Amino acid sequence: MKKIHVLFTSAVLFAARVFADPSLDIKLDQVGYLPDQPKSAFITSPKATGIFRIRRATDHKIMFRGKLGAPVNDPDSGDTLREAEFSAFKEPGDYLVTVPGVGESFPFRIAPDVYADAYYLCMRSYYGQRCGIKVDLGPRFPQYHHEACHTADGTFHRSSGKSGFKPATKGWHDAGDYGKYVVNSGIATGTLLWAYEWYPGKIGGIRLDLPESGNGLPDILNEIKWNLDWMLTMQDGDGGVWHKLTTEKFCGFVAPEKDDGGTRYIIGTGKDPYKSSGATADFAAVMAMASRIYQPFLPEYAKQCGQAAEKAWKWVIVHPYVTFSNPPGVYTGGYGDNDCGDEILWAAAELFRLTGHLEYSRYFVENYKHYPVSDQWPQSWGSVGNLGLWDYAFSTSEDADAQTMADIEDETLKAADSVVEASRKTGYHHSLKTANYIWGSNAVAANFGVMLLAANRIKPNPAYVSTALENLHYLFGRNSFCLSFVTQLGSHSITHPHHRPSAALGLPQPWPGLLSGGPNQYPGDPVLRQLPKGPPARSYVDEQGSYSSNEVAINWNAPLVLLLASALPETPKAENDAHLP
Numbered sequence: 067m068k069k070i071h072v073l074f075t076s077a078v079l080f081a082a083r084v085f086a087d088p089s090l091d092i093k094l095d096q097v098g099y100l101p102d103q104p105k106s107a108f109i110t111s112p113k114a115t116g117i118f119r120i121r122r123a124t125d126h127k128i129m130f131r132g133k134l135g136a137p138v139n140d141p142d143s144g145d146t147l148r149e150a151e152f153s154a155f156k157e158p159g160d161y162l163v164t165v166p167g168v169g170e171s172f173p174f175r176i177a178p179d180v181y182a183d184a185y186y187l188c189m190r191s192y193y194g195q196r197c198g199i200k201v202d203l204g205p206r207f208p209q210y211h212h213e214a215c216h217t218a219d220g221t222f223h224r225s226s227g228k229s230g231f232k233p234a235t236k237g238w239h240d241a242g243d244y245g246k247y248v249v250n251s252g253i254a255t256g257t258l259l260w261a262y263e264w265y266p267g268k269i270g271g272i273r274l275d276l277p278e279s280g281n282g283l284p285d286i287l288n289e290i291k292w293n294l295d296w297m298l299t300m301q302d303g304d305g306g307v308w309h310k311l312t313t314e315k316f317c318g319f320v321a322p323e324k325d326d327g328g329t330r331y332i333i334g335t336g337k338d339p340y341k342s343s344g345a346t347a348d349f350a351a352v353m354a355m356a357s358r359i360y361q362p363f364l365p366e367y368a369k370q371c372g373q374a375a376e377k378a379w380k381w382v383i384v385h386p387y388v389t390f391s392n393p394p395g396v397y398t399g400g401y402g403d404n405d406c407g408d409e410i411l412w413a414a415a416e417l418f419r420l421t422g423h424l425e426y427s428r429y430f431v432e433n434y435k436h437y438p439v440s441d442q443w444p445q446s447w448g449s450v451g452n453l454g455l456w457d458y459a460f461s462t463s464e465d466a467d468a469q470t471m472a473d474i475e476d477e478t479l480k481a482a483d484s485v486v487e488a489s490r491k492t493g494y495h496h497s498l499k500t501a502n503y504i505w506g507s508n509a510v511a512a513n514f515g516v517m518l519l520a521a522n523r524i525k526p527n528p529a530y531v532s533t534a535l536e537n538l539h540y541l542f543g544r545n546s547f548c549l550s551f552v553t554q555l556g557s558h559s560i561t562h563p564h565h566r567p568s569a570a571l572g573l574p575q576p577w578p579g580l581l582s583g584g585p586n587q588y589p590g591d592p593v594l595r596q597l598p599k600g601p602p603a604r605s606y607v608d609e610q611g612s613y614s615s616n617e618v619a620i621n622w623n624a625p626l627v628l629l630l631a632s633a634l635p636e637t638p639k640a641e642n643d644a645h646l647p
Contacts, residue, residue, distance in 0.1 A: 088557070089169035090548040092150075093494070095539040096556030097184050098175035100633060101156040104532050105176070108147045108494060108544060109134060113167040118150040123160040123173050130155040134165075140493020142500055143546035143603040147493045172543065172557040178635045182272075184542075184555050185630040187579030188623055190274045192258075192289050194567070194577050195620060197246060197296070197322070198235035199277075203578070210577055212567060215322035216244065216330060219311055220299070223331035225393035226308055227340030232332060234311050237296025240399065241619035242564040244325050245312035248300050249401040250621050252348025252409070253447045255293055257516065257624035259355050261631045262286050264523065268634040283363050294356050294371065297349060300332070301374055305381035306341030307349040308332050309390045312398040319569040319610070336393040341381070343388040344401070347409035348450070350378035354416035355457075372420055379417055379426075382410055403448045408437045412454035419461050430458055431467045439477045441484035442499065444513035446506075447621050456520045475524045482521030485514055486533045496540035497533065503602035505614050508551050508584030511537045512625035519632050531632070538629050541581065546603050552626070553618075554578035562610045564617035569610055580618040581626050582608075590614030 091111035099105040109118070120130035135149035150163055156176065163171040194201055194210070198217055203210035220234035237246045238254075262269060262284065274285040281288065301307050310333050317327030334340035357372035391402045403409070411433055418426035437451025445452040458466065459474040489497045497514035498507060515534035522530040543550045543558065550556030553563060553576045560582050561575060568576035587602035589595040593612040597605060606615045 087169065088172045089165070090558075091168050092163050092165060092171035093544045093546070093548045094163060094171055094174055096172045096174055096543040096550050096558060098177065098180035099539075100180060100535070101158060101176055101178060103535055104151075104153045105155065106149050106151040106153070106495070107163045107171060108145075108149055109165055109168060110145045110147060110546075111165070111168045112146070114148055115166045118163055118165045120152055120155055121162045121164050121170070123162055126162075129157065129159075129161065138493055140546075140603075142498070142503070142601055143493060144601040145493060145546050172548075181538075181630045181633045184552070184579075185269065185627065185634060186272065186274065187555060188552065188581070188630060189258075189269075189286060189289065189579070189627050190276075191577065191579035191623055192238055192293075192620065193274065193276055194579070195238040196292055197237050197239050197244070207578060209571065209573055212321050212570075213323040215325065219330050221329050221331050223333045223393070223396075225336040225340070225396070226332050226334035227338065228332075232299065234296060234299040234332060236292050236299075237311075238293050238620050239322065239567075242566055242613065242617045243312075243316050243398065244322050244327070244566065245310060245316075245398045246296060247310040247312070247399055247401050248297060248307055248345035249309065249342075249348055249403070250399075250447050250619070251293055251297055252345075252352050253445070253450055253453070254620040254624040255290060255297070255352050256348075256355060256412075256450075256453055257621075257628055258286065258290050259352070259359055260516075261624075261628040262290075263359055264519070264628070265631040265634070267636045269631045271637050287360065287363065290356075291360075291367075294352070297352065298370070298374060300345070301349065301378065302341055304339075305346070305377035305379075306339055306385065307346040307378060307381075308334050308340070309342045309345045310398070310401070312396075314395055315397045317566070319566050321570040322567060324570070331396075333393065333396060335388060335390055339385055339388060341385075341388065342390040343382050343386055343406035344390060344403045344409050346378050346382040346385075347406055347413045350375045350382060350413035351409070351416045351450075351453070353378065354413065354420040358420050375413070375417060375420070379413055382406075382413065383429075386410060401447060407433065408449060408451035408454065411437055412450045412457065415454040415457035415461075418463065418466070419457060422463050422465060424465060427463075427465060427467060430454070431470050434458070434470060434474070439474070439481045439517070441481040441488070442501070444510060444517045446509070446513065452517065452520070459524065478517075478521050478524055482518050482527075482530055485518060486529045489533050489536055494540055494544060494546075495533075495536045496545075497537055498540075498603075500602055503585045503587045503605065505586050505588070505590060506583045506619065506622055507586060508541055508581055509619075509622035509625060511540055511584075512581070512622070512629055515629045516625045519628070534629060535633060538626075538633065541626065547606065549608070551582045551584055553580045553582075560608045560616065562608050562616065564610055564613040579623070581622045582616050582618060583622065584615065586615045588614075
């Protein structure tokens with residue numbers, strides 16, 4: 067087998083050093099920049115003299131000089147920004163931005179593989195979220211481990227319509243808690259499958275150091291399969307899918323194997339037919355997608371997934387309006403959705419791609435106009451219409467409706483053009499609008515990036531790619547806080563996410579590779595509500611108790627993984643035998 071070695075870079079080493087008082091007024095991507103893409107930092111100090119320099123981090127040699135842009139007010143953050151634009155500087159290496167009168171920045175790197183380690187950590191974070199198995203991130207993170215947890219999952223709750231026990235192990239802990247939710251697993255798993263489907267030459271050979279590594283299956287698919295296996299256990303014999311598997315209340319901040327929240331239940335809607343339309347349709351879409359993608363590697367498993375998807379479709383087409391809300395006595399995440407038509411649309415698109423059957427195409431063509439692509443909001447767990455639209459548009463079937471495909475392509479490109487234009491006008495050049503600073507706003511930024519990359523697959527446009535990367539820069543520190551919202555990435559990253567495994571370890575740094583929810587102008591927790599009213603982009607606290615701004619979640623990490631995958635260099639075709647030393 068060929069080996070792909072994703073090496074530690076000097077940027078990673080620099081990030082671990084202590085620099086002399088880096089200025090928080092110099093905002094940049096602390097991970098770095100691709101050589102041939104736009105590069106800039108933003109300066110918020112009024113002491114800036116009007117010039118800036120790029121210095122080599124090893125010896126402080128000046129490598130580039132530039133002039134700061136004119137002051138620009140960014141109303142969403144309240145910052146007055148001056149841009150330090152250095153796109154013309156492309157030499158790989160490790161650098162600092164220095165601004166006379168202000169100071170020097172945190173270190174950053176320029177390189178074609180600048181995001182390789184970030185991809186490794188963010189995708190491997192799913193291994194850290196595994197349920198039902200002992201997890202150990204060593205040897206690189208030797209203290210990050212827990213024993214096998216929740217090995218006796220699956221007691222039927224009174225709301226499920228059944229009694230007794232059903233094995234339902236594996237899967238990922240959904241967020242900072244230990245619940246497992248089919249709806250949120252749907253978009254998270256689907257987005258990760260897209261990451262592999264869209265960029266197999268970039269990530270297919272990258273080893274994630276999993277227990278299964280080296281088995282001939284690309285490691286991203288090894289990790290995704292752990293969650294697919296759990297999702298399969300949540301399907302009833304009639305094809306419907308129960309909504310979630312959780313305790314009745316959240317447990318304390320303990321390690322997963324010490325979960326003190328009580329019995330873990332398979333929870334349903336509380337009345338016939340007990341399964342929910344949203345969970346069942348999401349399940350159908352993801353299983354159809356998995357059937358396509360795993361076929362070359364695990365044909366029998368692919369067949370199982372395909373059969374489960376068709377069975378779920380038969381159920382949901384008969385029960386399209388069964389919504390979910392927590393039954394009495396249950397206080398874990400709801401993931402309730404009053405409109406499941408977009409989930410069913412996604413399932414129809416994926417089943418059409420899998421089977422070619424006109425039944426699915428007809429349903430899609432009759433319903434897709436109800437869920438247009440929007441330049442105001444990207445896809446989310448409760449709004450998956452975009453996933454269905456793009457899946458249909460990417461179909462290679464001769465039986466796909468040409469006008470429908472053309473409509474979707476045109477609509478997507480118009481939305482992407484609008485997002486590009488709006489992003490250029492925001493102070494920090496990301497795609498968030500004022501209304502987008504909600505619970506999980508960082509995922510909104512990442513999902514705008516996915517939207518732009520989907521448009522780029524329809525019609526390649528450098529502006530789509532560069533604007534997608536602007537959202538990555540925002541997440542990695544080019545924001546009002548000068549803070550990387552991803553744990554253990556960047557020199558100045560969040561340290562207190564709402565994440566029980568991190569709290570239980572009690573280490574100075576949380577589990578690595580996890581994206582925080584980000585600024586939320588609608589405070590949903592006591593910590594955030596203590597902040598004085600201010601600009602929406604400033605409504606964030608890096609504290610464990612701020613679950614409405616600082617929790618982590620599998621559906622937030624997924625679009626970040628896809629963005630990172632898009633930014634990696636192509637690698638030689640190889641078995642998944644690559645590794646980090």
